Amino acid sequence: MEFENQFEKSANRTRRHRKDKFFALSLILPGIIVLAILVLILIMLVAKGVKAFNPDFFLSVQKPFGVEGGGIVNGILGSLLIMAMASLISIPLSLIFSVTLIEKKDSRIARLLELCLSSFQGVPSIVFGVIMYSWLVVPLKSYSALSAAIAVSFIMIPTVSATIKEVLLLVPSSYKEAAISLGVPRWKAMTGVIVPSAMPGIKGAVALGLARIAGETAPLLFTAFGNPFLSLDPAKPVSAMPLIIYDYIKSPYADWHQKAWGTALLLVLMVFALTLSISARQKNAHPR
Amino acid sequence: MNDRRYDSILTGAAVAGILLFMVFLATLVLQSIPAIQANGLGFVTGKEWNPVTVKFGALPFIAGTLLTSLLALALSLPFSLAIGIVLGEYASESKISTVANTIVNLLATIPSVVYGLWGLAVVVPLVRNIELALGVPPYGVGIASASLVLAIMIIPYLSSITREVLLNVPSSVKQGALALGSTRSEMITGIALPYVRSGILAGVLLSLGRALGETMAVTMLIGNATRMPTSIFSIGNTLASIIASQFNEAESDVHRSGMIGLALILFMITFIMNYLGRRVIQRTGVHHGI
Amino acid sequence: MLVIFTLGMGLPVFAQKSGSNITLLGSGATFPAPFYSKIFDVYASTKGVKVNYQAIGSSGGLKNIMDKVVDFGGSDSFVKDADYAKYSAPIVHIPTVIGAVVLTYNLPGVTSLRMTGEVIADIYLGKISRWDDARIAELNPGAKLPKMAIMPVYRSDGSGTTFNFTAYLAAISKEWKEKVGNANSVSWQAGQGAAQNAGVAAVVQQTPGSVGYVELAYANQNKMPVVSIKNAAGNWIEPNLNSISKAAALALPADTRILLANTQAPEGYPICALTWIIVYKEQNYSGRTIQQARELANLLSWIVRDGQKYANDLDYAALPEQAVKTAEAIIKSITYDGKPIL
Numbered sequence: 001m002e003f004e005n006q007f008e009k010s011a012n013r014t015r016r017h018r019k020d021k022f023f024a025l026s027l028i029l030p031g032i033i034v035l036a037i038l039v040l041i042l043i044m045l046v047a048k049g050v051k052a053f054n055p056d057f058f059l060s061v062q063k064p065f066g067v068e069g070g071g072i073v074n075g076i077l078g079s080l081l082i083m084a085m086a087s088l089i090s091i092p093l094s095l096i097f098s099v100t101l102i103e104k105k106d107s108r109i110a111r112l113l114e115l116c117l118s119s120f121q122g123v124p125s126i127v128f129g130v131i132m133y134s135w136l137v138v139p140l141k142s143y144s145a146l147s148a149a150i151a152v153s154f155i156m157i158p159t160v161s162a163t164i165k166e167v168l169l170l171v172p173s174s175y176k177e178a179a180i181s182l183g184v185p186r187w188k189a190m191t192g193v194i195v196p197s198a199m200p201g202i203k204g205a206v207a208l209g210l211a212r213i214a215g216e217t218a219p220l221l222f223t224a225f226g227n228p229f230l231s232l233d234p235a236k237p238v239s240a241m242p243l244i245i246y247d248y249i250k251s252p253y254a255d256w257h258q259k260a261w262g263t264a265l266l267l268v269l270m271v272f273a274l275t276l277s278i279s280a281r282q283k284n285a286h287p288r
Numbered sequence: 289m290n291d292r293r294y295d296s297i298l299t300g301a302a303v304a305g306i307l308l309f310m311v312f313l314a315t316l317v318l319q320s321i322p323a324i325q326a327n328g329l330g331f332v333t334g335k336e337w338n339p340v341t342v343k344f345g346a347l348p349f350i351a352g353t354l355l356t357s358l359l360a361l362a363l364s365l366p367f368s369l370a371i372g373i374v375l376g377e378y379a380s381e382s383k384i385s386t387v388a389n390t391i392v393n394l395l396a397t398i399p400s401v402v403y404g405l406w407g408l409a410v411v412v413p414l415v416r417n418i419e420l421a422l423g424v425p426p427y428g429v430g431i432a433s434a435s436l437v438l439a440i441m442i443i444p445y446l447s448s449i450t451r452e453v454l455l456n457v458p459s460s461v462k463q464g465a466l467a468l469g470s471t472r473s474e475m476i477t478g479i480a481l482p483y484v485r486s487g488i489l490a491g492v493l494l495s496l497g498r499a500l501g502e503t504m505a506v507t508m509l510i511g512n513a514t515r516m517p518t519s520i521f522s523i524g525n526t527l528a529s530i531i532a533s534q535f536n537e538a539e540s541d542v543h544r545s546g547m548i549g550l551a552l553i554l555f556m557i558t559f560i561m562n563y564l565g566r567r568v569i570q571r572t573g574v575h576h577g578i
Numbered sequence: 579m580l581v582i583f584t585l586g587m588g589l590p591v592f593a594q595k596s597g598s599n600i601t602l603l604g605s606g607a608t609f610p611a612p613f614y615s616k617i618f619d620v621y622a623s624t625k626g627v628k629v630n631y632q633a634i635g636s637s638g639g640l641k642n643i644m645d646k647v648v649d650f651g652g653s654d655s656f657v658k659d660a661d662y663a664k665y666s667a668p669i670v671h672i673p674t675v676i677g678a679v680v681l682t683y684n685l686p687g688v689t690s691l692r693m694t695g696e697v698i699a700d701i702y703l704g705k706i707s708r709w710d711d712a713r714i715a716e717l718n719p720g721a722k723l724p725k726m727a728i729m730p731v732y733r734s735d736g737s738g739t740t741f742n743f744t745a746y747l748a749a750i751s752k753e754w755k756e757k758v759g760n761a762n763s764v765s766w767q768a769g770q771g772a773a774q775n776a777g778v779a780a781v782v783q784q785t786p787g788s789v790g791y792v793e794l795a796y797a798n799q800n801k802m803p804v805v806s807i808k809n810a811a812g813n814w815i816e817p818n819l820n821s822i823s824k825a826a827a828l829a830l831p832a833d834t835r836i837l838l839a840n841t842q843a844p845e846g847y848p849i850c851a852l853t854w855i856i857v858y859k860e861q862n863y864s865g866r867t868i869q870q871a872r873e874l875a876n877l878l879s880w881i882v883r884d885g886q887k888y889a890n891d892l893d894y895a896a897l898p899e900q901a902v903k904t905a906e907a908i909i910k911s912i913t914y915d916g917k918p919i920l
Binding site: 416512 | 634636638641664727729734736759761762763764765770771784786787
């Protein structure tokens with residue numbers, strides 16, 4: 001930059017300082033807006049949702065069209081059932097996949113697996129619902145909680161595997177080396193030393209995965225089907241909280257709208273609890 | 289077990305995973321063949337979706353998908369970048385940065401169906417009032433509402449990545465610029481951001497990928513019309529929302545095949561986005577915790 | 579998280595212990611859903627058999643029964659002969675109740691409206707686009723019609739309600755018959771879509787200036803106004819139990835597949851509709867047990883006779899006696915391994 005004199009130089013400096021302050025301030029505004037939106041959403045959830053909370057809400061099943069009262073216990077337990085079954089399927093598989101990715105790092109097959117898993121991660125969840133309908137619902141001639149659990153496992157496994165892999169990589173290699181130098185076979189070094197040391201992180205990964213699938217609705221549309229009765233049979237249709245929200249809000253009934261908000265509040269509380277439990281866990285985990 | 293057995297178990301698991309993916313893809317392709325055969329290239333370029341006459345043209349849904357996602361991206365970009373810069377540069381002391389990042393990421397954990405619920409209660413009446421004022425049909429739902437809510441949903445992804453890549457800029461680079469007399473903002477816009485350009489690009493691609501596949505909130509807010517959208521106040525459909533609405537009742541085999549064809553198109557679009565995003569990430573070595 | 583785990587492990591065991599009775603699974607039409615929902619609730623508490631009915635629209639029900647993933651499908655559109663081939667085995671239609679497709683609207687300050695079929699057709703064709711249009715005004719001289727745009731709402735999902743509505747419009751308007759036709763899903767010329775009867779009612783409830791077609795129960799349950807329509811005999815008819823029953827007082831064919839739209843009955847409401855439950859004639863398929871088949875047959879027998887007393891409270895018309903007898907004859911023809919179940 002060419003300046004005629006000292007005056008111009010300092011004028012330029014002032015201009016730049018003003019621009020600098022303006023820049024910094026203009027960055028804060030978007031953040032505040034976003035924070036405000038989050039707060040607004042939460043306030044509305046609580047304000048509208050809490051009105052639906054009463055003992056019946058948590059303990060009774062759904063009532064027929066246009067009849068007031070009842071609750072969503074079939075949805076609450078249905079969601080928990082699907083989450084439990086998905087965990088049973090996803091946790092072992094995620095562990096195996098992440099261990100495979102680590103142990104066979106840089107091999108062609110590991111890279112292919114990584115590609116497949118990350119491709120699955122980007123797939124819109126509704127596509128899983130569509131495919132599971134063909135693979136499971138039609139051949140088995142039944143909508144079922146199990147097909148819903150498998151559909152959401154497709155969502156859970158790629159994310160959980162990726163996170164567990166990161167977590168396992170954080171374990172100092174000295175642990176593994178020490179174990180091997182003591183004569184421990186490779187598989188035992190992994191399962192007996194590395195995995196246990198990474199356990200807080202692994203639990204966190206699973207919690208994140210569960211938080212993710214707790215709110216999934218699309219894959220359930222063609223697999224779980226919904227059920228106004230309390231059912232915990234894996235082979236039968238089941239209700240779930242997101243399905244209830246979707247159903248109820250589309251209707252014109254004020255009572256159902258209120259229940260939809262209540263269900264949404266419950267769902268968000270559950271998801272937040274799962275998500276924030278990780279931050280608590282990270283305090284005990286390895287330093288980054 | 290010995291190392292060899294261990295190795296073969298892991299290989300077996302990998303092969304199973306890869307096979308699963310391939311069968312998945314094969315199902316998508318094979319089952320959409322009838323519908324595609326009936327329409328040829330018109331499946332993608334046709335503007336009419338009529339299951340009764342078996343005219344399947346997916347263009348209205350592709351248009352709806354791209355329109356809502358790109359609009360959402362454009363709306364969210366300034367917010368994500370701003371938050372990412374604040375948390376990655378200005379307030380980067382780990383405690384504040386992490387806590388604030390966690391709070392913003394809470395937005396990402398809210399289920400799509402809840403966003404749809406909130407959108408119906410807050411955004412739709414707002415847009416309806418704007419439409420009434422503008423003299424446009426006051427649907428309330430439509431491209432505008434869906435894009436607005438979608439924008440809020442994808443903010444955390446790019447902001448988180450932006451924060452991460454900025455935190456990883458070597459301090460020597462940053463300090464060097466400051467030492468030479470640049471202001472903080474000049475350092476950020478002139479040095480740090482260009483340095484992390486590819487990471488941000490990856491974040492943009494990943495956010496776009498998320499937006500493209502969003503189903504529930506969009507289905508609840510987009511108005512359900514099987515027509516080409518003509519303005520942001522149009523009602524329309526995205527690939528995901530038409531599947532959510534119509535799949536459960538595709539009576540004829542060819543109608544169901546058409547639905548799966550749409551799923552295939554959706555899969556391909558999101559696959560490409562994610563692939564590109566991850567390629568960029570791999571090249572720059574950034575790892576994100578999403 | 580461990581809690582969820584153990585809960586998940588324990589619950590299915592718990593479920594088995596509490597004893598699983600037979601649950602019947604049905605899906606389909608939203609048209610009769612308020613009625614079904616009520617009677618299945620009564621059936622569960624009086625007979626102990628649970629019926630899980632998901633109202634996803636007639637096309638959804640037909641698809642589910644085609645795929646054999648449900649015990650029965652509900653539909654207000656009957657399966658045409660040409661479509662029988664889609665089902666792997668012969669099916670039967672059992673009529674269950676009669677309802678009315680009404681036009682409900684959201685027009686501040688207007689509580690009573692009259693329209694002819696032609697006007698309705700033209701609204702949905704997009705030819706009449708404002709509420710203060712001359713053709714609406716001349717039919718409603720006393721009403722203060724605002725200058726608002728008309729927003730027609732239609733079913734975005736495949737719907738038997740649409741089937742009956744478009745059947746009426748096709749009978750009334752030649753242009754409708756040629757341009758749009760009569761089916762569960764048609765190519766709508768104007769307006770916006772919503773899923774299921776409940777969805778259409780919700781959109782109309784929330785959108786000023788909108789009009790939508792729903793089953794009468796949905797309008798009544800939400801205190802929404804309905805349009806009176808001129809029937810074929812030239813009388814202005816309001817949709818209610820009486821006018822529905824008048825339109826329904828005719829003889830059903832043996833297979834019960836009949837459209838009630840555009841009734842010739844002088845006091846009948848012009849857009850009434852019958853709704854059916856569709857099951858396979860031979861119940862031994864996909865490993866179904868005879869108990870399951872018997873429970874289904876029992877349910878159907880109960881619906882067509884004892885269940886009818888719950889219809890009027892929800893403004894559905896009960897099946898006339900002839901229809902009940904025809905239905906019972908069909909139920910008796912349902913077999914298991916070739917032998918009639920009942």
